[in-house]
Amino acid sequence: MTASSPPGSETGRAQPNLTSTLTARLADEIVAGKLPPHTRLPTERSLMETYGVSRTVVREAIAALRADGLVETRQGSGAYVAAEIRNRPFRIDPKGLKSVKQVLDVMELRLCVEVEAAGIAARQRSKADIARMRKVSRAMARAIANGDPAVDLDFELHTVIGTTTGNPYFSSFLEFIGGIIIPRRTILIDDHEHGGTPYLARIQAQHEAIIAAIAKGDAGAARRAMRRHLAEGRDRYRRLVSKDPDEA
Amino acid sequence: MTASSPPGSETGRAQPNLTSTLTARLADEIVAGKLPPHTRLPTERSLMETYGVSRTVVREAIAALRADGLVETRQGSGAYVAAEIRNRPFRIDPKGLKSVKQVLDVMELRLCVEVEAAGIAARQRSKADIARMRKVSRAMARAIANGDPAVDLDFELHTVIGTTTGNPYFSSFLEFIGGIIIPRRTILIDDHEHGGTPYLARIQAQHEAIIAAIAKGDAGAARRAMRRHLAEGRDRYRRLVSKDPDEA
DNA sequence: TCCCTTGAAGTTGTCGTACAACCCTGGTCG
DNA sequence: CGACCAGGGTTGTACGACAACTTCAAGGGA
Structure with missing residues (x-):
């Protein structure tokens, strides 16, 4: 053989x-x-x-x-x-994402679940959940100030939001799909033409807006904030790779 | 051992x-x-x-x-x-769903993806897609008229909607999660107190509304129709099992 | 004629042995 | 100090043996 x-x-x-x-x-x-x-x-x-x-x-x-x-x-x-x-389990092979469309397709799937999760999290959150989100966000701010892209912390924040839903299937799915997509945002940060650091600051501001809406228990605002956050990342990715089709 | x-x-x-x-x-x-x-x-x-x-x-x-x-x-x-x-792949063991909450949690995850899929399908649909949906819907109507719960055709319709999105991750995820949830609606149909046949007729009408919205290219209407459809099934399930806690 | 039982053949499950291919670490030599 | 080698350890593959189970056909009895 x-x-x-x-x-x-x-x-x-x-x-x-x-x-x-x-x-x-x-x-x-x-x-x-x-x-x-x-x-x-x-x-x-x-x-x-x-x-x-x-x-x-x-x-x-x-x-x-x-x-x-x-x-x-x-x-x-x-x-x-x-x-x-x-x-059979649902599988996405990160190494199998060879084209831009494939990555964007996965992003699109993630987006709808993250948006819904933010809404549910706003309804379900406890003080401990919010404290946890804020702690991660502060750590992110520090990492960004030190020039660190803070990918792991980004992942962790989304994981906490998933956990806040109180629905283990949301949290495990978000962990699953976040693990595939979130590391890819490094190319958005490495984009020197548009400057990665301002984008990191935007990410951080968007995270803060999401957390604030969840803390306030405003499901609609949480969903909108999450959609803005993820749609912007997706659109930025699309624009970036349409200029450099080799990167996927 | x-x-x-x-x-x-x-x-x-x-x-x-x-x-x-x-x-x-x-x-x-x-x-x-x-x-x-x-x-x-x-x-x-x-x-x-x-x-x-x-x-x-x-x-x-x-x-x-x-x-x-x-x-x-x-x-x-x-x-x-x-x-x-x-x-690691995302997994839900259908046999592992032991409690009502677990089933409802999976339904909730499915709901947000199906709703988004309906919206995308409305934007992406081709004539062939709509023809396929209508064909399955007609087959469903015939099966229901013959007293058949038409679970497989229900599954097939949702699969076609997933395929219509043009996003293979939506279609495979919907196939994955639909395979877990759709067979469970048999308990909704077997509910003699409220009558299963009128409910099947409602399902059919809701399917038709979804298809009509998708055919019209109205993403908002498609999403609302899908959310109504699935939310009603979820709520019905919740009411039913809260009277018979042994059934999950 | 039909049904049940039995035995043989076939198939998966587990165990053990043997050797190949590879890895890691420590010692020796230049 | 770096390169090389040998020895011990570990996984990869193959093979043989037997246990446990399944399937099917044949034979016997009602």
Whole structure:
């Protein structure tokens, strides 16, 4: 079995091993519908022969697919494509975002959830939540004054807002999607033509406006403030990359 | 490691095997922060001894964690907690929704994305998109007239709306979360006290209103129609289960 | 003829062994 | 001090063996 797929390029990772490669190939076939739900996968022996690998590799690949929710195994019977591959987790591969449109599309998805989260947070907030937001915001202000882009603190602030909703699905989703998008704002800050530092100051002012609206319990204002914040970042990103199409 | 869990109640699934059990245990430790990013997991030999299993089981569990994005392995060095466990997929286990609040929380997340998707769909729609929506809606009307709850067609309609956005992340997310929530509306239909058939007719009318707004290119109307539709379903669910707390 | 039981063959689950390929660290030499 | 090497450790792959389970066909009994 030749590993012909591009390497993961993950830090510290030489190249995909046989198990990862087989996992990906089988997953592709399942997702592509070549193996519809309920159908039985080839037996381990058959997969061994087809792909020229040992049973160890086959079993590890099946274990990975099982963990991914794509297959279910029955001892003595076989491995079956899961009845509900709809239950497969929602995934965005940050390294897979190759085009500007893709990044903007993810931003758009994030935007609607963040906006709603801000509104819910305004209704649900406690004093402790607001204190936490303000603490992070102060730390951000200090970091920015020291020339630090404060990406991690930005992420943390959005995470606190998510937690403030009291809805764990909002918070975990925002953490998930924020982890993908927020680090990309470094290119907005590195934009020397328009100056990154004033933009950081704008981000900070926008964060403060969001926090103030949430503290006030004004859901509408919180939503508007969040939408302004994220829409501006998105538009800025769009403008920037339309001048430099290589950056995505 | 003794498998002491009760015999399989899942369809076709005996019970968790040692691999799945170990995978879950290690994943819990990683997610709980007991093993922070970059730290090295115990060696295979150590895990074998700690958990009393063979190396095969350990390796299969590590393969599963690797597929899940939680760990990275380096041959000759060890398995390490992934630098970015933020890249872990977003997951909701439908079987894990045990309480009313949990279901309502997922509904709330779905609502904001569906509302935004309707607005985007109104801006992006093509004639083919609208034709597809109408075709599904007609099929739904026929199914409902035949006494069929038309859950799959409901799901399909929402999937088409997601596709109409032209944003693959909206469509895959809506497919993901719709797969969790839409099947649960069967309890709304099975509610004999208030009559399920009139509710199905309401759903159908609401679908038609959404489609009409999208067809007209009126993003605001599409959003309002979608919000009405989903908010009503959520409120109905909340009322229903507050009378029967066992149903979640 | 139909239904139930039994046994054989097939399949997954686990364990153990062996060797390859790689990594890390400490010691030695230039 | 830096480069190189050897030894020990660790993951990757392959193989063999047996347990536990499933499936299906054949045979026997009602």
